[in-house]
Amino acid sequence: xxxxxxxxxxxxxxxxxxxxxxxxxxxxxxxxxxxxxxxxxxxxxxxxxxxxxxxxxxxxxxxxxxxxxxxxxxxxxxxxxxxxxxxxxxxxxxxxxxxxxxxxxxxxxxxxxxxxxxxxxxxxxxxxxxxxxxxxxxxxxxxxxxxxxxxxxxxxxxxxxxxxxxxxxxxxxxxxxxxxxxxxxxxxxxxxxxxxxxxxxxxxxxxxxxxxxxxxxxxxxxxxxxxxxxxxxxxxxxxxxxxxxxxxxxxxxxxxxxxxxxxxxxxxxxxxxxxxxxxxxxxxxxxxxxxxxxxxxxxxxxxxxxxxxxxxxxxxxxxxxxxxxxxxxxxxxxxxxxxxxxxxxxxxxxxxxxxxxxxxxxxxxxxxxxxxxxxxxxxxxxxxxxxxxxxxxxxxxxxxxxxxxxxxxxxxxxxxxxxxxxxxxxxxxxxxxxxxxxxxxxxxxxxxxxxxxxxxxxxxxxxxxxxxxxxxxxxxxxxxxxxxxxxxxxxxxxxxxxxxxxxxxxx
Amino acid sequence: xxxxxxxxxxxxxxxxxxxxxxxxxxxxxxxxxxxxxxxxxxxxxxxxxxxxxxxxxxxxxxxxxxxxxxxxxxxxxxxxxxxxxxxxxxxxxxxxxxxxxxxxxxxxxxxxxxxxxxxxxxxxxxxx
Numbered sequence: 261x262x263x264x265x266x267x268x269x270x271x272x273x274x275x276x277x278x279x280x281x282x283x284x285x286x287x288x289x290x291x292x293x294x295x296x297x298x299x300x301x302x303x304x305x306x307x308x309x310x311x312x313x314x315x316x317x318x319x320x321x322x323x324x325x326x327x328x329x330x331x332x333x334x335x336x337x338x339x340x341x342x343x344x345x346x347x348x349x350x351x352x353x354x355x356x357x358x359x360x361x362x363x364x365x366x367x368x369x370x371x372x373x374x375x376x377x378x379x380x381x382x383x384x385x386x387x388x389x390x391x392x393x394x395x396x397x398x399x400x401x402x403x404x405x406x407x408x409x410x411x412x413x414x415x416x417x418x419x420x421x422x423x424x425x426x427x428x429x430x431x432x433x434x435x436x437x438x439x440x441x442x443x444x445x446x447x448x449x450x451x452x453x454x455x456x457x458x459x460x461x462x463x464x465x466x467x468x469x470x471x472x473x474x475x476x477x478x479x480x481x482x483x484x485x486x487x488x489x490x491x492x493x494x495x496x497x498x499x500x501x502x503x504x505x506x507x508x509x510x511x512x513x514x515x516x517x518x519x520x521x522x523x524x525x526x527x528x529x530x531x532x533x534x535x536x537x538x539x540x541x542x543x544x545x546x547x548x549x550x551x552x553x554x555x556x557x558x559x560x561x562x563x564x565x566x567x568x569x570x571x572x573x574x575x576x577x578x579x580x581x582x583x584x585x586x587x588x589x590x591x592x593x594x595x596x597x598x599x600x601x602x603x604x605x606x607x608x609x610x611x612x613x614x615x616x617x618x619x620x621x622x623x624x625x626x627x628x629x630x631x632x633x634x635x636x637x638x639x640x641x642x643x644x645x646x647x648x649x650x651x652x653x654x655x656x657x658x659x660x661x662x663x664x665x666x667x668x669x670x671x672x673x674x675x676x677x678x679x680x681x682x683x684x685x686x687x688x689x690x691x692x693x694x695x696x697x698x699x700x701x702x703x704x705x706x707x708x709x710x711x712x713x714x715x716x717x718x719x720x721x722x723x724x725x726x727x728x729x730x731x732x733x734x735x736x737x738x739x740x741x742x743x744x745x746x747x748x749x750x751x752x753x754x755x756x757x758x759x760x761x762x763x764x765x766x767x
Numbered sequence: 768x769x770x771x772x773x774x775x776x777x778x779x780x781x782x783x784x785x786x787x788x789x790x791x792x793x794x795x796x797x798x799x800x801x802x803x804x805x806x807x808x809x810x811x812x813x814x815x816x817x818x819x820x821x822x823x824x825x826x827x828x829x830x831x832x833x834x835x836x837x838x839x840x841x842x843x844x845x846x847x848x849x850x851x852x853x854x855x856x857x858x859x860x861x862x863x864x865x866x867x868x869x870x871x872x873x874x875x876x877x878x879x880x881x882x883x884x885x886x887x888x889x890x891x892x893x894x895x
Contacts, residue, residue, distance in 0.1 A: 539822070543778060543822070546781075546877055546878045547778050547780040547781050547784070547878075549878040550780070550784040550785070550877065550878040550879070551780060551783075551784050553784070553879070553880060553881055554784045554787050554788060554881060557788075557880075557881040557882065559787050559791040559881060560787060
């Protein structure tokens with residue numbers, strides 16, 4: 261768009277044309293002239309939308325000024341026309357304005373007068389141009405937005421994952437074919453409906469509800485597995501998160517659904533395979549240990565001291581392998597998410613008492629004192645009982661393993677606000693500072709002269725940590741070489757016992 | 768004493784080891800290497816106690832135990848199940864349930880300490 265102002269002067273008198281041209285070009289404007297209406301119209305047609313102002317003489321022979329005016333208006337009603345009237349003819353000026361002229365100036369006029377009237381028209385013209393520009397820009401933006409919007413919609417519709425967006429009133433604002441397929445509900449029956457009326461799985465509804473009602477801005481997302489259909493053949497993983505506006509208000513919630521059915525199947529195949537392998541490995545080794553038992557118990561006759569020592573050691577090694585197989589099985593169960601089988605209200609006091617009773621014999625055999633002190637008033641948590649017994653057994657067994665004869669072990673159970681705290685402290689050989697960060701790693705075993713003889717799989721603590729994590733707890737260790745070690749576990753109390761029942765679903 | 772014990776297990780080494788333990792305490796030992804053979808011998812010999820391995824081909828220990836307990840002639844014979852679950856805590860929920868469901872009289876994890884096996888056997892026989 262050229263920035264040069266172009267003015268068209270239509271007048272039959274040469275003096276006028278030249279005069280205007282001279283005056284106006286002095287102001288830096290480009291002037292085109294035409295000596296009659298026809299020429300003028302030609303010029304306009306030749307330079308469409310380039311002419312800014314038209315100066316039109318009303319007194320012309322041939323096609324009159326008025327007729328020219330009308331014709332010009334037909335071509336482009338946006339053109340600004342300033343009519344030049346004859347001596348004292350206000351009526352023709354008014355008539356011209358009624359026909360759409362923008363302004364008028366009467367002959368004779370001074371150069372200044374001419375410039376003034378053109379200037380006024382130009383101001384109007386510039387405004388016009390700006391408006392046109394803005395309008396075009398807006399149209400382009402709107403087109404862009406529409407394209408972007410439809411691009412976005414296309415992308416969302418092609419996604420393999422399901423998308424479900426709800427507004428702050430829990431009304432479904434956006435879905436896609438994948439979501440409709442996964443939820444076994446046609447899109448039409450989802451879009452625009454209140455989520456609770458859409459036959460969605462109850463856990464998903466709960467998650468949406470929760471995400472729409474969170475107050476803390478830190479809340480990120482909730483992930484859960486859903487099982488769809490009576491045949492239980494469709495497994496979904498749903499990630500639900502709130503959508504915040506810039507000012508932090510909740511605008512709605514978005515859920516992404518993934519089909520994990522094949523993952524579940526793979527998991528099952530893996531678990532089945534591992535179980536089979538574990539059994540195949542276990543049976544022969546159990547047989548070997550049994551045979552060693554028989555010999556060591558002198559049921560096949562007397563054995564020498566050396567034989568007893570070696571066979572005893574052999575038995576420990578086979579036991580070690582059996583423990584390893586068991587730990588590997590546990591690990592595979594944890595990976596399959598199957599470790600935490602069945603959660604119920606568990607009294608940690610009961611669990612620890614039971615474990616301590618059974619393990620006491622082992623401790624006594626090494627002359628180690630094992631004490632259990634409980635100061636917790638409400639040590640109840642929501643947990644898998646077997647898992648709890650398992651981790652306590654592991655920690656206390658370890659304590660016994662790594663504590664010398666005559667040492668002592670203290671198990672404490674305490675309340676800590678909305679958590680229950682379990683600590684197992686021993687007076688054993690301790691753990692080096694450099695080993696502490698890796699102590700929960702799988703297969704990590706501390707290598708030192710003192711631990712060489714101790715049989716272990718290196719999996720125990722990693723399993724303990726996995727179980728603690730699965731119960732939303734935390735575990736930490738403090739130790740001093742040569743002095744002893746303390747393992748501390750925190751578990752969130754069962755809701756009714758917690759002082760502050762804030763569950764943010766994270767950790 | 769002269770009590771007769773039937774040992775049913777598909778692993779010959781385990782059968783051997785278990786037999787040695789029991790014979791060392793002067794029990795008469797009869798053996799079977801699978802559930803079908805076990806059932807036959809139980810019917811024919813009417814032992815005083817049956818030691819059953821859980822994992823066996825053809826007929827597993829739980830099934831055999833159920834059948835034994837369902838047979839009026841054999842129901843009174845105490846059955847000791849040898850399970851393959853190795854845990855620090857003696858019994859998992861599953862084993863407990865299965866054991867209870869099949870009405871076994873007792874169950875131990877294998878490999879078993881000879882002394883423990885002997886004690887359990889003696890306890891079961893004393894109840895008769």
